Each structure stands twice: as structure tokens, then as C-alpha cells.
Amino acid sequence: MADLVFFSGTMDCGKSTLALQMDYTHATRGRRGVIFSRNDRAGAEMLSSRLGLAVPAVEVTEQTDFWREVVHRRTRGQVVDYLICDEAQFYAPEQIEQLARVVDDLVVDVFAFGITTDFRTRLFPGSARLLALADRVEVLQVRALCWCGRRATHNARTVGGVMVTEGEQMVVGNTGAGTGEVGYEVLCRRHHRAGLTAASAHAPSPSPDPLDLSG
Numbered sequence: 308m309a310d311l312v313f314f315s316g317t318m319d320c321g322k323s324t325l326a327l328q329m330d331y332t333h334a335t336r337g338r339r340g341v342i343f344s345r346n347d348r349a350g351a352e353m354l355s356s357r358l359g360l361a362v363p364a365v366e367v368t369e370q371t372d373f374w375r376e377v378v379h380r381r382t383r384g385q386v387v388d389y390l391i392c393d394e395a396q397f398y399a400p401e402q403i404e405q406l407a408r409v410v411d412d413l414v415v416d417v418f419a420f421g422i423t424t425d426f427r428t429r430l431f432p433g434s435a436r437l438l439a440l441a442d443r444v445e446v447l448q449v450r451a452l453c454w455c456g457r458r459a460t461h462n463a464r465t466v467g468g469v470m471v472t473e474g475e476q477m478v479v480g481n482t483g484a485g486t487g488e489v490g491y492e493v494l495c496r497r498h499h500r501a502g503l504t505a506a507s508a509h510a511p512s513p514s515p516d517p518l519d520l521s522g
């Protein structure tokens with residue numbers, strides 16, 4: 308028996324760190340895995356965590372066929388017990404279906420990691436397929452926090468710290484980007500709906516305070 312597990316959460320909640328830990332744990336017990344990622348912030352053919360660890364990975368492209376990736380390795384005599392699939396939100400729905408087939412017909416565990424929704428709170432097509440097909444969906448224990456202290460459940464895209472709602476679904480980037488840059492910030496639903504990032508919430512009001520004429 309093998310499983311397709313989707314580990315999900317907001318940006319910056321520890322998914323890539325867990326992906327590296329899962330690989331380490333399984334590998335040290337003698338299991339053989341293959342690590343995949345797509346558009347990691349650190350560059351192509353990498354899986355990197357903000358904690359500073361990075362390992363080589365097979366870069367997923369539009370041409371990647373996971374069924375062929377596993378069959379090809381096995382026909383060359385390579386053992387494949389599990390796949391680590393990071394940034395899975397960027398995979399095509401057909402590739403998620405290939406992963407499900409790899410689990411069911413080749414008995415390979417697949418551990419997929421990714422965010423579910425984009426900066427407009429719309430599901431990524433790959434994540435939607437994972438939610439539909441996974442044996443288990445696990446929400447990460449380390450919960451990211453909104454600037455207000457509530458649990459962060461949404462990913463905002465920012466330009467110069469200000470939330471934007473227009474743009475391409477896929478723009479690779481990091482949380483905490485500097486002024487002027489496209490970046491991301493995790494927010495609670497209330498502040499995502501209000502478009503209120505840390506920078507805009509703490510910015511002084513653009514209009515001066517009214518004069519106190521009471522005295």
C-alpha cells in the first residue's frame with residue numbers, strides 16, 4: 308500500500324523544511340526517493356527551505372510525466388520507494404493524476420507540498436486536483452501568523468508592501484520582499500479581505516488628523 312499525501316499551508320509555514328525532513332527520515336531508514344520541485348525561489352533543480360538547507364531536485368516542467376519518470380528509473384534498476392514533490396501548486400492537473408497512478412499502480416508513496424490558493428484566494432489548478440485525489444491532506448502544524456496575531460490563512464501579493472489584486476497567477480517570490488519589489492505576505496482572512504498588510508496598517512494616515520476644536 309502506498310499513499311498520496313498533500314501537505315498544505317500558507318507560504319512560509321515550513322512545507323519545504325518538512326519535505327527535506329521527510330526525505331531524510333525515509334532515506335535514513337533505507338528507503339529510496341526522488342525529489343522534485345518546480346520554480347523554487349533558490350533556482351532550478353533545487354529544493355530549498357528558509358531555514359537554510361537546500362538539496363538538488365529534479366526540475367518539473369510542462370513536459371514532465373511522473374509515470375515515465377518512475378518507470379524509466381525502475382527499468383534501469385533504480386529502486387524508487389517514494390517521491391517528494393515540492394511547489395506542487397505549480398504542477399499541471401494531469402501531472403497530479405500521474406502521481407495518483409504512480410501511487411496506485413507502482414506502489415510508490417508520494418509526499419506533495421504546496422500552497423492551496425493564490426494571492427486572489429483562487430485554488431491553483433494543481434492544488435485543486437491534489438485536494439480531490441489525495442489519500443490525506445495534512446495542514447502543517449507550524450501556523451503562520453498575520454501581523455495582527457491571528458492565524459494566517461491567506462497569501463497576499465504585495466508591491467512595496469501594498470497588497471495587489473491584479474496579475475498573473477504564477478510569480479515566483481518571497482515573503483518580506485523589500486520596498487518596490489513584488490513580494491508576498493501571509494494574512495488572516497479579515498485582513499486579506501480588507502487588503503490590509505503590515506505596511507499599510509502601520510502607515511500614517513494619508514490625510515492629516517482633523518483639528519481638535521473642542522477647547
Ligand SMILES: Nc1ncnc2c1ncn2[C@@H]1O[C@H](COP(=O)(O)OP(=O)(O)O)[C@@H](O)[C@H]1O
Binds near residue numbers: 320355449
Ligand atoms: N532563522 C530562522 N530560525 C528559525 N526558524 C526560521 C528561521 N527562518 C525561517 N524559519 C521558519 O521556517 C519556516 C519557513 O520554512 P519553509 O520550509 O521555507 O516554508 P514554506 O516552504 O512553507 O514556504 C517558517 O515557519 C519559519 O518559522
Ligand SMILES: Cc1cn([C@H]2C[C@H](O)[C@@H](COP(=O)(O)O)O2)c(=O)[nH]c1=O
Binds near residue numbers: 347427464479
Ligand atoms: C500566493 C502566490 C505565490 N506564488 C509563488 C511565490 C513562491 O515562489 C511560491 C510559494 O512558495 P513557498 O515555498 O510556499 O513560500 O509560490 C505565486 O506564484 N502566486 C501566488 O499567487
